[in-house]
Every structure is written in structure tokens, then in C-alpha cells.
Amino acid sequence: MRAVQVTRTDGPEALEVGEVADRVRGEHDVLVEVRAAGINFPDLLLSRDQYQYKPERPFVLGSEFAGVVREAPEGSEFSPGDRVVGFGSTGAFAELAAVEEGTVFPLPEKVGFTAGACVPMNYLTMIFALVTRGQLREGETVLVQGAAGGIGTATIQLAAALGARVISVVSTPEKAEFVKSVGSHEAVLADGFLPTVKELTGGAGVDLVVDPVGGDRFTDSLRSLAPLGRLLVIGFTAGDIPTVKVNRLLLNNIDVRGVGWGAYALPRPGFVRRQWDELVPFLESGAIDPPISGTYPLERAGEALARLDDRSVLGKVVLEP
Numbered sequence: 001m002r003a004v005q006v007t008r009t010d011g012p013e014a015l016e017v018g019e020v021a022d023r024v025r026g027e028h029d030v031l032v033e034v035r036a037a038g039i040n041f042p043d044l045l046l047s048r049d050q051y052q053y054k055p056e057r058p059f060v061l062g063s064e065f066a067g068v069v070r071e072a073p074e075g076s077e078f079s080p081g082d083r084v085v086g087f088g089s090t091g092a093f094a095e096l097a098a099v100e101e102g103t104v105f106p107l108p109e110k111v112g113f114t115a116g117a118c119v120p121m122n123y124l125t126m127i128f129a130l131v132t133r134g135q136l137r138e139g140e141t142v143l144v145q146g147a148a149g150g151i152g153t154a155t156i157q158l159a160a161a162l163g164a165r166v167i168s169v170v171s172t173p174e175k176a177e178f179v180k181s182v183g184s185h186e187a188v189l190a191d192g193f194l195p196t197v198k199e200l201t202g203g204a205g206v207d208l209v210v211d212p213v214g215g216d217r218f219t220d221s222l223r224s225l226a227p228l229g230r231l232l233v234i235g236f237t238a239g240d241i242p243t244v245k246v247n248r249l250l251l252n253n254i255d256v257r258g259v260g261w262g263a264y265a266l267p268r269p270g271f272v273r274r275q276w277d278e279l280v281p282f283l284e285s286g287a288i289d290p291p292i293s294g295t296y297p298l299e300r301a302g303e304a305l306a307r308l309d310d311r312s313v314l315g316k317v318v319l320e321p
Contacts (some may be wrong), residue, residue, distance in 0.1 A: 002321065003094035004301040007058040009049035012305035015061065017298050023096040030078055030086065030104045031071040036117035036295075037092040037319045038064045040150060041237055044308045046090075055090055061301070062092030062319070066107055066116035076101055083107040087120040093301055095321045102269070105276040108284050118290035118316040119283070122154035124275050125261040129210065129232050130158055132264075133257050138163030140207035143197060143224055147184060148175040150316045151212045151234060153291050156184045161287040164208075167200060169193050169217070171311070178314045182291050194220040205229060218242035222254065230255045291315030 003020045025031040043061055045051035064087040072078040078101070086104040091097050107116045130136045142159040146152045147168030159166050160183045168184040170176050176187035188196040197206065205226035211218065215238025221231055222244075233256060244256055265271045282288040293314045296304040304317045 001095040002298055003060045004062065004298055004319070005058045006047055006061050009047065009057075011048050012044065012302040012309065015047060015302040015305065016058075017301060020060070020094070023091070023094070023098045025071050025073075025098045026100075028073055028100055029098040030069060030073070030076065030084070030101050031096060031098045032065065032067040032084060032086060032104070033070050034065045034067040034092065034095055034097050034321050035113035036066050037062045037094075037097075037321070038117040038119075038121065038150075039304055039308065039317045039319065040064065040121050041235065041308055044305055047305060053089060060091045060094050062094070062097075063087050063089060064117060064120040065092040065097050066113040067097070070096070073101060078104065078106075083109070083113075083116075085116045085120055087124075093298060093319055103272065105273065108280060111283050114292060114295060114318050114320065115290050117318055118150070118292065119279065119288070122150045122290075122316075123158065123279055123288060124265070124272060125234070125259070126151065126154045126158050126210075127275055127278060128261045128265060129234060129259040130155070130162060130208070133259050134208050134210075134230055134232050136162055136164055136208055139165075141165040141167065141201060141226075142208045142210060143206040143221070144168045144179075144184070145190075145209065145211045145217055145221060146213040146237060147179045147187070148314050149212070149237070150290075150313070152179070152210075153182050153315050154288075155210045156182055157288050158282070159208075159210075160185070161282050167197060167206065169197075175314065178291075182289075182315070190217065193217075194224055197224045201226070208232065210234060212236075213238045214242050215240045216242075218244075222248055222252075222256070225252065225254045227253050230257055233258050292318055294318070295320050297321070 088099040168179040212234035214236035
């Protein structure tokens with residue numbers, strides 16, 4: 001099979017695409033013919049050995065995919081020919097992927113493979129973030145940092161579907177128009193976003209901040225919270241990990257909450273499947289419709305991954321074997 005491998009950790013330009021041995025299904029695995037694979041920020045970090053998970057090289061890159069079942073365990077709910085999505089730590093950027101049955105889910109007929117491949121990592125993470133960690137309630141206001149990327153657009157669509165008002169923070173006017181096109185109620189520029197957010201909320205502040213960026217926006221994100229507000233730490237695409245002066249939390253009665261979806265969800269049997277079942281009605285209604293800025297063949301995987309590095313991606317980028 002053809003696959004995208006990391007053989008040396010010199011970034012996207014060092015990825016190697018070629019023939020490798022076909023994946024063999026383990027006893028509890030589902031073997032899937034991959035039709036599309038979503039690209040995520042951890043894939044970029046893995047190409048540089050900057051991620052906390054460090055697989056032995058060479059390895060096939062990629063964590064989420066959509067495709068058609070080729071083989072399934074005896075007694076499985078899946079059969080050859082079923083349309084599915086799935087995820088794993090690595091192995092998705094290939095013609096075949098094999099992952100445990102607990103991380104494979106039925107893909108609704110209304111959803112194409114390209115869109116389906118964009119759902120597992122970001123939307124499962126964000127329904128956990130908004131509902132389980134953020135305790136989002138209908139009518140609350142959510143501020144989304146880094147809103148034009150994959151995590152940001154997933155947040156916008158899910159928060160809006162859950163009945164929240166969404167204010168997005170972006171770096172350019174082009175991105176402001178984009179996030180409004182995918183469901184954000186308002187958009188503000190990152191430079192000096194705090195006073196604009198205060199003005200939009202009548203001085204009250206927001207109930208929830210979703211922050212996959214970190215860096216120098218963090219303090220003003222805290223300042224944008226209303227009393228009893230919650231800031232969700234999703235990641236650090238800016239590169240710098242901010243610190244919290246806890247007196248801010250005390251004085252304003254606000255929380256900073258970490259969101260480690262995999263660490264919580266994967267050890268709990270059935271949890272991720274219940275999350276998927278919560279997402280399905282939103283997929284079928286169109287409330288979840290991942291925006292895709294480009295599709296690439298496996299041979300151009302390095303080029304596709306580099307787009308995450310230069311912050312040019314609006315929504316998601318997808319590989320199609």
C-alpha cells in the first residue's frame with residue numbers, strides 16, 4: 001500500500017511517500033480502506049518530534065480517517081463495505097488503516113468521506129471540551145481563539161448548535177468573514193480584541209473562552225471572562241505555554257480548565273462511542289459541516305502539512321489516497 005512516512009524529524013518537507021507493507025488487522029481491529037484522512041496540528045508536531053507522543057521511526061503519519069470496512073472482528077457491528085470513520089495515534093495517511101473497533105464509528109449516509117475524515121479528532125475533542133469540561137449552557141457566550149482553524153471551526157459549529165452565542169477571534173479580515181460564514185455570530189481581530197469583546201457583551205464579558213493558541217493572548221482571554229467564567233486550555237499553537245497568576249482567578253471568581261480529551265476518554269469503555277452518537281444528529285441536520293480549504297493526494301502530503309505551519313488553512317486540509 002502507499003503511505004506517508006516519517007523517517008526523520010525534519011518537518012513536512014522530509015515526509016516520504018511510497019510503498020510499504022499492507023496493514024494487517026489485529027484480533028480486535030477493524031481494517032479500513034481509507035478514502036480520506038484529516039490533517040491535524042499534532043501531525044505537524046510529530047513530523048518534527050515535538051509532540052508528547054513519540055512513536056518509533058519510521059511510522060505512518062495521520063490520526064483520523066474515513067473509508068470503507070475491508071475486514072472486521074467476528075461478532076463486530078461492522079461488516080465489509082460499511083462506511084465508517086475512525087482514529088488512532090498514527091497510521092491514517094495510507095491506503096489502509098487498522099484501529100481498534102472502539103475507535104471506529106458508522107458514518108451517516110448524508111456525510112461524504114472528505115467531510116467525515118474531519119470529524120473525529122476536532123469535534124470529539126470539542127464536544128468533550130464544551131459539555132464535559134466547560135459545562136456550556138444554552139444562552140451563554142463563547143469566545144473562540146484561533147477560530148479559523150480546525151479546532152476553532154469545530155468549536156463555532158458545536159457551540160452554536162448547543163445554543164450559545166459565538167464570538168470568534170481571528171488575525172485577518174479575510175478570516176473574520178470566513179468564520180462568520182461557518183456559523184460565528186461575531187468576529188473580532190486579535191490585535192486589541194479585549195475592548196471589542198467587552199463592547200460586544202455590554203461590559204459583562206463572556207462565559208467561556210476556548211483557547212487552542214496560548215501565547216500572549218492568554219492574559220486578555222482571562223480578562224474577557226465574566227464572573228464564574230471558564231477558560232478552556234486546548235493547546236498551544238502559538239508555541240509559548242502561558243502561566244496563570246492565580247490571584248486573577250480568586251478576584252474574579254473564574255476558572256482555568258485543562259482539556260485532555262484522549263487522557264479522559266480512551267480509558268473509559270464506551271465513552272467515545274456515546275460522544276459520537278451525540279454528534280450524529282448534528283451531522284445529519286447539517287449543524288456540523290466541516291469547512292475544507294483543500295484536498296491533496298498522498299504524494300503532496302508534505303505540502304498539505306506545511307499549510308498548517310504557515311497558518312494559511314481555513315478550516316481543514318484533507319488527504320485523499
